[in-house]
Amino acid sequence: MAHAPVAARPRVGVVKFASCDGCQLTLLDLEDELLSVVEHFDIVDFPEATSARSAGPYDVLFVEGSVSEPAHLERIVELRRKTRLLVTIGACATAGGIQALRNWADHDAFRAGVYSNPEWIASLARSTPIAEHVTVDAELRGCPIDPGQLVELLTALTTGRRPQLPDEAVCMECKRRGVVCVMVSKGIPCLGQVTQTGCGAICPRFGRGCYGCFGPREQANTAGLTSHFQVAGDRPREEIGRLFAGFTAYSEPFRSMVTELGGVRAGHGTTTTTAPAPRGGKA
Amino acid sequence: MVIPVSRSFRGNRPETEGPAFLARADLQVLFDILREDGRRLIGPTVADGSIIYDDITSVDELPSGIGDEQAPGSYRLRRRDDERLFGYVVGPTAWKKWTFPALVPLTRATRDGHLVTFAPEQAAPPTLAFLGARACEIAALGITDRVLIGAEFIDPDYMVRRANVFIVAVQCTTSASTCFCTSMGTGPEVSEGFDLSLTELDAGFLVEAGTPAGRAVLERLPLRAASAAEQYGAAATVAAVRAKIGDPVPADGLHDRLLAQLDHPRWAQVAERCITCGNCTLACPTCFCTSVTQATDLTGAKAVANRTWDSCFSPGFAKVAGGSFRARPRDRYRQWLTHKFATWWDQFGTSGCVGCGRCITWCPVGIDVREELNAIAPPVARSPESHLVEPVAATPNEFVIARVAATKAETSDTTTLTLIGGDPAFSRGSPGQFAMVALPGFPPLPISISRFLADGIELTIRGAGPATKALCGLQVGDQVGLRGPLGNNWPLDRAFGRDLIIVTGGIGLAPLRPVLHAIIADRRRFGDVKLFYGARTSADLLYRDELEQWGKRDGIDVRLTVDRGGPDWSGRVGIVTHLFDQATWDGSNMIALVCGPERMIQATSTTLAGRGVSESRIHVTLERHMECGIGLCGHCQMGKYFVCRDGPVFSIAQLGDTFGREGI
Numbered sequence: 006m007a008h009a010p011v012a013a014r015p016r017v018g019v020v021k022f023a024s025c026d027g028c029q030l031t032l033l034d035l036e037d038e039l040l041s042v043v044e045h046f047d048i049v050d051f052p053e054a055t056s057a058r059s060a061g062p063y064d065v066l067f068v069e070g071s072v073s074e075p076a077h078l079e080r081i082v083e084l085r086r087k088t089r090l091l092v093t094i095g096a097c098a099t100a101g102g103i104q105a106l107r108n109w110a111d112h113d114a115f116r117a118g119v120y121s122n123p124e125w126i127a128s129l130a131r132s133t134p135i136a137e138h139v140t141v142d143a144e145l146r147g148c149p150i151d152p153g154q155l156v157e158l159l160t161a162l163t164t165g166r167r168p169q170l171p172d173e174a175v176c177m178e179c180k181r182r183g184v185v186c187v188m189v190s191k192g193i194p195c196l197g198q199v200t201q202t203g204c205g206a207i208c209p210r211f212g213r214g215c216y217g218c219f220g221p222r223e224q225a226n227t228a229g230l231t232s233h234f235q236v237a238g239d240r241p242r243e244e245i246g247r248l249f250a251g252f253t254a255y256s257e258p259f260r261s262m263v264t265e266l267g268g269v270r271a272g273h274g275t276t277t278t279t280a281p282a283p284r285g286g287k288a
Numbered sequence: 289m290v291i292p293v294s295r296s297f298r299g300n301r302p303e304t305e306g307p308a309f310l311a312r313a314d315l316q317v318l319f320d321i322l323r324e325d326g327r328r329l330i331g332p333t334v335a336d337g338s339i340i341y342d343d344i345t346s347v348d349e350l351p352s353g354i355g356d357e358q359a360p361g362s363y364r365l366r367r368r369d370d371e372r373l374f375g376y377v378v379g380p381t382a383w384k385k386w387t388f389p390a391l392v393p394l395t396r397a398t399r400d401g402h403l404v405t406f407a408p409e410q411a412a413p414p415t416l417a418f419l420g421a422r423a424c425e426i427a428a429l430g431i432t433d434r435v436l437i438g439a440e441f442i443d444p445d446y447m448v449r450r451a452n453v454f455i456v457a458v459q460c461t462t463s464a465s466t467c468f469c470t471s472m473g474t475g476p477e478v479s480e481g482f483d484l485s486l487t488e489l490d491a492g493f494l495v496e497a498g499t500p501a502g503r504a505v506l507e508r509l510p511l512r513a514a515s516a517a518e519q520y521g522a523a524a525t526v527a528a529v530r531a532k533i534g535d536p537v538p539a540d541g542l543h544d545r546l547l548a549q550l551d552h553p554r555w556a557q558v559a560e561r562c563i564t565c566g567n568c569t570l571a572c573p574t575c576f577c578t579s580v581t582q583a584t585d586l587t588g589a590k591a592v593a594n595r596t597w598d599s600c601f602s603p604g605f606a607k608v609a610g611g612s613f614r615a616r617p618r619d620r621y622r623q624w625l626t627h628k629f630a631t632w633w634d635q636f637g638t639s640g641c642v643g644c645g646r647c648i649t650w651c652p653v654g655i656d657v658r659e660e661l662n663a664i665a666p667p668v669a670r671s672p673e674s675h676l677v678e679p680v681a682a683t684p685n686e687f688v689i690a691r692v693a694a695t696k697a698e699t700s701d702t703t704t705l706t707l708i709g710g711d712p713a714f715s716r717g718s719p720g721q722f723a724m725v726a727l728p729g730f731p732p733l734p735i736s737i738s739r740f741l742a743d744g745i746e747l748t749i750r751g752a753g754p755a756t757k758a759l760c761g762l763q764v765g766d767q768v769g770l771r772g773p774l775g776n777n778w779p780l781d782r783a784f785g786r787d788l789i790i791v792t793g794g795i796g797l798a799p800l801r802p803v804l805h806a807i808i809a810d811r812r813r814f815g816d817v818k819l820f821y822g823a824r825t826s827a828d829l830l831y832r833d834e835l836e837q838w839g840k841r842d843g844i845d846v847r848l849t850v851d852r853g854g855p856d857w858s859g860r861v862g863i864v865t866h867l868f869d870q871a872t873w874d875g876s877n878m879i880a881l882v883c884g885p886e887r888m889i890q891a892t893s894t895t896l897a898g899r900g901v902s903e904s905r906i907h908v909t910l911e912r913h914m915e916c917g918i919g920l921c922g923h924c925q926m927g928k929y930f931v932c933r934d935g936p937v938f939s940i941a942q943l944g945d946t947f948g949r950e951g952i
Binding site: 038041042044045157159160161163164165166169171172173174176177180181182183184185186188189190191192195197198199212223224225226228229230232233237 | 336337361380385391562565566567570571582583588598603604617650651652654
């Protein structure tokens with residue numbers, strides 16, 4: 006991240022790739038801060054919000070969605086060329102999204118199973134995060150992103166300070182908020198320990214286990230957690246694999262766990278444990 | 289345990305001297321008095337499947353008849369068979385939530401052109417009463433007092449919050465499997481640091497004041513004098529809690545023991561299990577590490593610095609430009625454990641741990657600090673000599689009579705005799721020791737003890753010569769003469785917290801069988817345990833039922849091999865050292881116990897050395913001609929040792945260059 010303010014009134018774009026638009030909506034949902042955001046940022050491109058269009062350049066470009074179609078490969082490179090700070094937002098952009106589960110499956114069979122005219126569908130065999138293709142300056146994790154983290158990033162941009170996007174376990178947030186651990190007190194499997202916080206521990210606060218939508222935190226000991234699930238929880242491998250096979254399944258080390266344990270159902274109730282194709286170079 | 293007597297009663301002072309009793313129905317009066325005094329009451333209540341501390345106003349909100357079951361990584365509520373209000377053990381909440389909140393604004397700052405301002409936040413905390421603080425928790429408050437307001441620089445926020453708290457302590461009348469206050473010297477008895485203390489009985493509470501403020505409240509309560517039975521009942525209950533907890537982490541010398549083990553391989557092993565999630569530190573009532581984060585508005589003109597709980601387990605905690613000082617999870621686990629139990633003493637004059645067990649229960653993967661401490665820094669073991677006992681029959685011409693209670697044919701030529709009676713010292717003997725066994729007319733024989741019983745021993749004897757054949761031929765009811773237990777023992781205490789390998793063949797398993805019994809009885813004190821055992825044929829394997837049980841049930845890695853296979857054998861064929869061929873383990877934290885012919889011992893120790901097991905960690909039992917068994921006859925001399933008296937167990941390092949030398 007830059008340490009100086011990006012511009013007096015930075016030109017901001019918001020674009021999407023393969024995604025559901027939910028993260029863009031988080032920006033629109035800021036409500037209290039929205040007017041102030043528009044005051045401080047010149048939003049030049051935001052199809053979800055305005056019909057105004059700009060071809061760039063951008064001081065800050067928020068990118069939602071994963072690279073999932075052949076056309077995306079060129080488009081993301083082109084956008085990167087026109088952008089000073091590229092910020093990926095959401096699990097699709099930062100991890101490949103839920104659509105990356107196809108990376109463990111037969112892409113052609115998927116396409117044929119879903120669409121009556123599969124030949125009309127131009128999609129890549131793998132859904133990949135933006136950072137697999139271009140350099141990313143900052144990322145906001147989550148499905149969807151957290152409004153508090155978005156505001157933190159925006160305010161950090163205007164003052165030129167490093168945004169505080171802590172790379173620590175969701176557990177830290179549970180404990181600070183006095184949320185009783187669902188794993189210890191109810192035996193619910195929870196990925197909070199290996200997942201980066203930022204969500205405010207929203208799932209445990211509602212009595213369910215974290216499903217890792219913010220993706221793995223630094224040095225996530227997924228092997229240790231898996232071993233605990235197997236030994237203490239007596240859970241079958243595939244069930245544990247399924248825990249990791251969510252919105253950020255394609256992020257290491259969740260990816261290795263899914264590959265090793267299985268857990269991705271490839272149509273018709275069959276399970277595949279095929280390793281995903283090797284990571285490609287930058288497009 | 290003595291329930292201290294309140295120092296002074298006025299107002300409702302009972303006529304008779306002695307502890308005061310508050311009826312259960314009158315507990316609400318205490319609530320009301322504290323609230324009348326303008327205090328917010330924080331106490332135990334059931335929420336989210338656990339007993340948390342939260343705002344309460346009424347006795348009805350207490351966890352009446354609810355207890356808990358705690359284990360490493362597990363907490364469950366359970367219905368008690370009584371209506372006790374405090375029949376539970378400490379839960380997920382620590383009082384630091386109020387004395388040292390998770391988020392505290394520190395400073396508000398502004399920037400206007402070239403000008404900046406910094407305004408410290410002034411805490412205006414509510415006036416609180418903590419209801420139900422346990423001994424360990426009160427000790428924790430004392431520890432954080434030392435850390436945060438006990439020296440030159442103080443935390444003003446903590447100081448003002450702490451000063452505003454009235455503490456109603458509750459004596460523990462039950463404990464959890466995770467408790468170890470007794471080892472840390474903090475409980476279960478509450479003895480100081482409280483305003484009022486309660487000891488719960490079925491019908492009400494024994495009440496004591498600990499401060500003038502507490503006395504002032506006590507005097508407004510509707511009390512009567514406690515009966516002798518109530519006083520005895522209260523004291524006995526708390527004493528029973530102490531007895532039940534025991535002493536899970538012997539703390540004597542723990543500071544030095546732990547700091548001497550900074551390179552122990554166990555740090556890396558526990559780090560494989562540890563998720564470094566930080567739950568232990570945030571659940572801990574004394575962990576005080578924080579980070580300050582800055583929040584700004586979009587103009588950057590206004591900023592606020594917030595202090596939040598942080599954890600030395602998060603990788604970012606020790607980061608500087610260029611990396612982290614404690615980059616590996618093992619570094620961070622070691623930092624936490626050594627700080628809690630060792631360097632805290634150096635910094636603050638106390639342990640950083642109060643033994644409340646929260647870090648054990650609330651570790652999602654159930655890592656138990658007690659287990660790690662006992663493995664990394666094992667309690668100082670008594671020297672092997674000190675727990676060897678003096679036999680009654682101490683001279684070569686004395687024998688104590690024992691009776692054959694059972695015989696079992698182990699193989700075609702080997703029998704196990706169960707001998708009842710004999711010297712009572714046998715019941716306190718140690719694995720590795722032997723007995724001199726005598727039948728009239730035969731020379732007494734040194735035989736390894738293959739099992740220690742409460743009232744006797746087992747001997748496993750191979751009928752090789754006339755005397756051993758005579759012993760093998762004994763029937764139930766026959767008598768023998770015994771002297772012992774004699775000799776030294778396998779140094780099992782050296783193996784606490786380490787991996788262990790036992791290598792032996794044929795009858796050599798007999799002196800090692802009590803080692804396996806001892807390990808199984810206390811399995812968690814040992815790391816990985818392997819048994820490599822060979823025999824001539826499968827029919828020559830001893831203790832076949834036990835071998836199977838050790839492998840299947842008792843967590844021993846049993847590997848067998850025979851010199852000659854046969855139709856009934858589908859396992860390995862070859863000598864015992866061939867079992868090492870497939871193994872890939874590392875012996876740097878391993879103790880080896882070896883019994884067999886000297887050539888086999890030599891081959892085995894060479895193989896072990898190649899895997900990082902140093903000569904000082906390879907222990908062997910030697911065979912020599914023994915007659916007296918007590919170092920008087922000279923038969924068994926080997927260099928500077930008498931094998932019977934100084935051995936039969938030696939380390940290879942101890943034997944030096946006498947070992948393996950022909951003709952010594």
